Amino acid sequence: MPGNTGKHRISRRTKIATGVLALAVAAGGIAVSTTFGDPGQASADEADPALYIDILKVAPNNAEPANARGATTGTFTVNCGRNENQHFNPDNFVAQPGIRNGAQHLHDYVGNLSSNADSNNKSLDAAGTTCKNGDKSAYFWPVVRIDTGDNEKNPPAKPADGDRDKAAQDAASPVISCPDVASRLPDVPDSAMAEVNRNLDLLDTQIDEANKRLISTQGQGGPNFVQNAILGPLKDKRVATIDRMAIAIGRTAAKPQGLDALAPCALKEQAGTGGNPASNGGGAPGGAAQQITCPDVASKLPNVPASAKAEVDRNLQLLNTQIQEANQRLVSTQGQGGPNFVQNAILGPLKDKRVATIDRMAIAIGRTAAKPQGLDALAPCNLGQGGGNAGNNGNNGGATAKPLPGPDANNELPDNDGQIQRPAKVGITFRGSAAGQVVAMPKFLRALTGDAKPSINGAKNTRAAWTCTGFENRLTDKYPICPDGSKVERIHNFPSCWDGKNTDSANHRTHIVFPDKAGRCGAGFKAVPQLRITLVYDIPHDIQVKKQYKVDSFPSEKHNPLSDHDDFANVMSQSIMNQVVNCINRNKTCNA
Incomplete structure (x- = not known):
């Protein structure tokens, strides 16, 4: 109580x-x-x-x-x-x-x-x-x-x-990122379960040890040091470990093929954008990833007449969808184009869409009340750090600075x-x-x-x-x-x-x-x-x-x-x- x-x-x-x-x-x-x-x-x-x-x-x-x-x-x-x-x-x-x-x-x-x-x-x-x-x-x-x-x-x-x-x-x-193996395994027979689980744990241990070596040897060797001294040996260990799992499964079921393609790992920065391949070594997002942030519109609207509410709500949702689509394009086009690519191919078109959407809301309100002025100033967006967007479970587009x-x-x-x-x-x-x-x-x-x-x-x-x-x-x-x-x-x-x-x-x-x-x-x-x-x-x-x-x-x-x-x-x-x-x-x- x-x-x-x-x-x-x-x-x-x-x-x-x-x-x-x-x-x-x-x-x-x-x-x-x-x-x-x-x-x-x-x-x-x-x-x-x-x-x-x-x-x-x-x-x-x-x-x-x-x-x-x-x-x-x-x-x-x-x-x-x-x-x-x-x-x-x-x-x-x-x-x-x-x-x-x-x-x-x-x-x-x-x-x-x-x-x-x-x-x-x-x-x-x-x-x-x-x-x-x-x-x-x-x-x-x-x-x-x-x-x-x-x-x-x-x-x-x-x-x-x-x-x-x-x-x-x-x-x-940076961390070492490796393909996930468990999600690529077929149904594991009961007779192979213990051996497969032991080797899955060993894969995790191998990544942990490689990441510790990455830290302890920071600054050592030449440009190929990480590849030759850490990633190469890690791949060899993973090949052997993955092969033991395939053999164990193959004793009483069809031996899985192609798992050796999951052995190579890579060095990745933590700050991702969210569209990475599934990995078990740290390449997924979780730091301050770059995302598109836009000014909040809902908080700047005047009192919305009942007759305009449905249309305003539809367009507020459309603004969220536009940000989501722009962020997805940001992920899918990473590394493409020149220095102005994001502005010309993503932020510019997004601004144009937002201008039209915001204008529709202003017109809807203006049919039975004073038409709000100056909302077009909320149309431009920018590239920020880790803000998310208005559709991300309620995060307001990173607009809160x-x-x-x-x-x-x-x-x-x-x-x-x-x-x-x-x-x-x-x-x-x-x-x-x-x-x-x-x-x-x-x-x-x-x-x-x-x-x-x-x-x-x-x-x-x-x-x-x-x-x-x-x-x-x-x-x-x-x-x-x-x-x-x-x-x-x-x-x-x-x-x-x-x-x-x-x-x-x-x-x-x-x-x-x-x-x-x-x-x-x-x-x-x-x-x-x-x-x-x-x-x-x-x-x-x-x-x-x-x-x-x-x-x-x-x-x-x-x-x-x-x-x-x-x-x-x-x-x-x-x-x-x-x-x-x-x-x-x-x-x-x-x-x-």
């Missing part, structure tokens, strides 16, 4: 607002709006009462697709705890790499102990984990809070700058306060495919589900995730009020159709997508284990009825439960991922 010190929230929130106002003055002009009224009245930080619903009024709507012949029904569950170590921060290295405090709301983390804005493949792989089976993957979601109006106490905020600075240093150094505030000593942020609720139960389960077998995810694959900014991005990527225990066949985009004996629950299903090449993409979505309603992946995509995260909370029934619990969100979302989302980065060793795949494909129930 929330603590009660007898102080009304107005004093606490006034303190938060004062801090933000001071930041605004120091930064030279962040807009701050204030509301004055009776201290006994509800503050603007509460969720809208209309956003709550009795779960019994929600019709059953959550049916699994029918299993086709050959469907895989196995599950692999990982025990990573409930964030007992109180790992919180307002970062999101999946959707907003390199932007500290960019989420503007607090995330709950389990798994990887180093997850922060500057996390990259190297820092993630070197970190510890809360997962009992050694899985170093990062799993994180917005916290849920109870807000009764009292001065609720939270665990004190832990400084994140040390971890961030270490991750930033890792991101600045000034430092964003971190959590205060009570782990509260502007417009996100109240007592943090640790989940009573966290379920992390990888599931099969209704259409057939699954293949391994590549190491360092990034994935997300939901959309943190539906007010700007629209509902295309949002997913109803709220329910109550015992009512999992009913999902709602509102906060559920559960019957006595039932608990509040969030169910986050992740996309599970991988393009077979990339561990990330410019919008962090197109490289891994959801299957169709029948559970099938589209052409060019492969089914990988589907991650499902379930979160159960002990929210007292009277708190539910009084509508006093809420999820952290971007301030613009005002705790809309439709903004709920979840993020994941796969940092499993190849042998653990191989265990996941084989458990699922053999229709077993495994717990690690």
Whole structure:
């Protein structure tokens, strides 16, 4: 239950607002709006009462697709705890790499102990984990809070700058990147499983040793030193290790061919753009990658008349799509053209599209209200560092140039306060495919589900995730009020159709997508284990009825439960991922 010190929230929130106002003055002009009224009245930080619903009024709507012949029904569950170590921060290295405090709301983390804005493949792989089976993957979601109006106490905020600075240093150094092997293996016979897993672990060890040698010999030798002294010997070791796996499989099944093509590795810089081939050595994005950043338009619009809202929303979504497409073109054309290529081939055409789109919004508003002036100044975009875009799970196109505030000593942020609720139960389960077998995810694959900014991005990527225990066949985009004996629950299903090449993409979505309603992946995509995260909370029934619990969100979302989302980065060793795949494909129930 929330603590009660007898102080009304107005004093606490006034303190938060004062801090933000001071930041605004120091930064030279962040807009701050204030509301004055009776201290006994509800503050603007509460969720809208209309956003709550009795779960019994929600019709059953959550049916699994029918299993086709050959469907895989196995599950692999990982025990990573409930964030007992109180790992919180307002970062999101999946959707907003390199932007500290960019989420503007607090995330709950389990798994990887180093997850922060500057996390990259190297820092993630070197970190510890809360997962009992050694899985170093990062799993994180917005916290849920109870807000009764009292001065609720939270665990004190832990400084994140040390971890961030270490991750930033890792991101600045080159690493050895090798093709992922586990995702290229055929179905492994039980008789070969132990030997294959031993050799997958050996491949990871070989990369670790090569990266350590890369650091210890920095500056030594001539221009071919790294190739001759590190990459060449590493390739030879990998050829032998991969061949042992092929022989082991070939004893009782068809021997896989062509795996030796996965032996050569390369030296890569950490700061990628997101379109890299799947690798297990650190070539994926995770540092401050260059992306196109554009001024935010939604925040500059006047009050939109009801008659214009649909057209304005369509065009705001189109602006997001245009940025995503431009970032994808930035990835696919990397290294092409001369010094003005990006400006002439990407930024210039993007500006022209934005001018037309913004003008359509102004005309729509102007039909029944004053036509807004000067919006065309928001059309030009530029190439920035690591900003993401407005479609990246709510990141506003990297437009926020000034430092964003971190959590205060009570782990509260502007417009996100109240007592943090640790989940009573966290379920992390990888599931099969209704259409057939699954293949391994590549190491360092990034994935997300939901959309943190539906007010700007629209509902295309949002997913109803709220329910109550015992009512999992009913999902709602509102906060559920559960019957006595039932608990509040969030169910986050992740996309599970991988393009077979990339561990990330410019919008962090197109490289891994959801299957169709029948559970099938589209052409060019492969089914990988589907991650499902379930979160159960002990929210007292009277708190539910009084509508006093809420999820952290971007301030613009005002705790809309439709903004709920979840993020994941796969940092499993190849042998653990191989265990996941084989458990699922053999229709077993495994717990690690």
